[in-house]
Amino acid sequence: MKKLSVLVTVLFSLFALSACGASDDSSGTDTTGSSTAKSEKQFEGQTLNVVTTSDAYKELFDKFSDETGAKVEFLSMSSGEVLSRMQADQSSEPMADLWFGGGLDAFMQAKTDGLLEQYQSDAVESIDEKYRDPEGYWLSKGLTVGGLLINNDVLEEKGLAVPETWADLADEKYKDEIIMSDPAVSGTMYAIVKGILDKDGNDAGWQYWESVNENIPYYGQRGKDPQEKVTAGEFGIGLIPVDKSAFDAAEENDLSVVYPSDGIPWVPEGVAVFKDAPGKDMAEAFIDFMLQPENMKELAELDGKDTDQIIMPGVDGYDLGLESKDLIDEDLTTFGSDREAILNQWAEMAANK
Numbered sequence: 001m002k003k004l005s006v007l008v009t010v011l012f013s014l015f016a017l018s019a020c021g022a023s024d025d026s027s028g029t030d031t032t033g034s035s036t037a038k039s040e041k042q043f044e045g046q047t048l049n050v051v052t053t054s055d056a057y058k059e060l061f062d063k064f065s066d067e068t069g070a071k072v073e074f075l076s077m078s079s080g081e082v083l084s085r086m087q088a089d090q091s092s093e094p095m096a097d098l099w100f101g102g103g104l105d106a107f108m109q110a111k112t113d114g115l116l117e118q119y120q121s122d123a124v125e126s127i128d129e130k131y132r133d134p135e136g137y138w139l140s141k142g143l144t145v146g147g148l149l150i151n152n153d154v155l156e157e158k159g160l161a162v163p164e165t166w167a168d169l170a171d172e173k174y175k176d177e178i179i180m181s182d183p184a185v186s187g188t189m190y191a192i193v194k195g196i197l198d199k200d201g202n203d204a205g206w207q208y209w210e211s212v213n214e215n216i217p218y219y220g221q222r223g224k225d226p227q228e229k230v231t232a233g234e235f236g237i238g239l240i241p242v243d244k245s246a247f248d249a250a251e252e253n254d255l256s257v258v259y260p261s262d263g264i265p266w267v268p269e270g271v272a273v274f275k276d277a278p279g280k281d282m283a284e285a286f287i288d289f290m291l292q293p294e295n296m297k298e299l300a301e302l303d304g305k306d307t308d309q310i311i312m313p314g315v316d317g318y319d320l321g322l323e324s325k326d327l328i329d330e331d332l333t334t335f336g337s338d339r340e341a342i343l344n345q346w347a348e349m350a351a352n353k
Contacts, residue, residue, distance in 0.1 A: 103187015
């Protein structure tokens with residue numbers, strides 16, 4: 001009986017220890033089996049440095065900060081400026097950790113130059129293959145399309161009709177009434193130039209741009225120049241990226257937004273991690289975060305575009321009147337590789353404007 005009593009006591013102790021261990025394990029796991037450690041602010045006290053074309057995405061990055069504890073600092077810069085600076089400072093520390101937004105041509109060139117980090121998110125399969133690098137150096141968050149912003153009062157005062165096509169811009173009657181940014185600075189302007197070349201063919205395309213060049217007194221050195229200068233009445237016609245902000249500006253200032261009827265040029269907007277970025281882990285974590293469906297939907301709203309659903313099917317964007325069938329059939333495979341040759345020819349054509 002004494003031996004039986006001892007055995008019962010031992011068994012009871014073992015059961016108690018096992019139950020205690022099970023209780024401890026369950027405190028670290030939710031009903032789906034994921035560790036609560038994943039929800040901890042793993043980047044508390046660290047700063048994610050982001051180069052972006054706009055501060056419109058702050059809400060999304062604030063949400064990322066709330067979930068991870070990372071502080072986010074922004075540097076606003078066009079895609080052409082980012083690429084030029086990276087190419088000039090390859091021996092120094094990367095300017096930031098994450099490159100968020102801007103024309104894909106610059107991202108493609110940056111990959112060729114060895115300036116980007118390779119990262120394949122587990123969620124990247126949700127992005128159409130056409131809009132991501134197969135080796136994982138970049139992916140797209142949406143599309144930017146090119147169009148026209150019209151100052152109706154300026155054209156009416158000068159007795160000029162509102163242009164309806166890209167071809168109309170070559171008419172000499174619009175001399176000195178057109179403003180666009182330098183395509184070496186603006187990814188959207190490069191996309192417009194490349195889109196017309198793809199649409200018309202190299203020879204006819206360059207003949208077209210030579211005619212348009214005669215109507216442009218100078219080229220803006222910031223991506224925002226055309227919208228600002230058309231709004232101010234300095235020009236009647238501006239080549240712009242078309243999004244909700246363009247339609248809002250048009251409504252507020254009695255302007256018009258025109259989708260040219262002879263085709264809409266477009267460019268995917270890139271996202272990438274800078275090579276040897278100090279905050280590489282945070283940048284990769286943000287890409288994982290961004291690709292969650294609910295965050296892609298929020299991004300579509302912040303982008304103010306109706307093209308995000310092309311990148312990730314099922315994501316709802318704004319309805320700004322764009323028809324996907326009107327997008328120019330562009331050759332993305334040469335978007336980055338042709339960039340230097342196109343910009344060199346453009347610089348020679350535009351001279352010192």
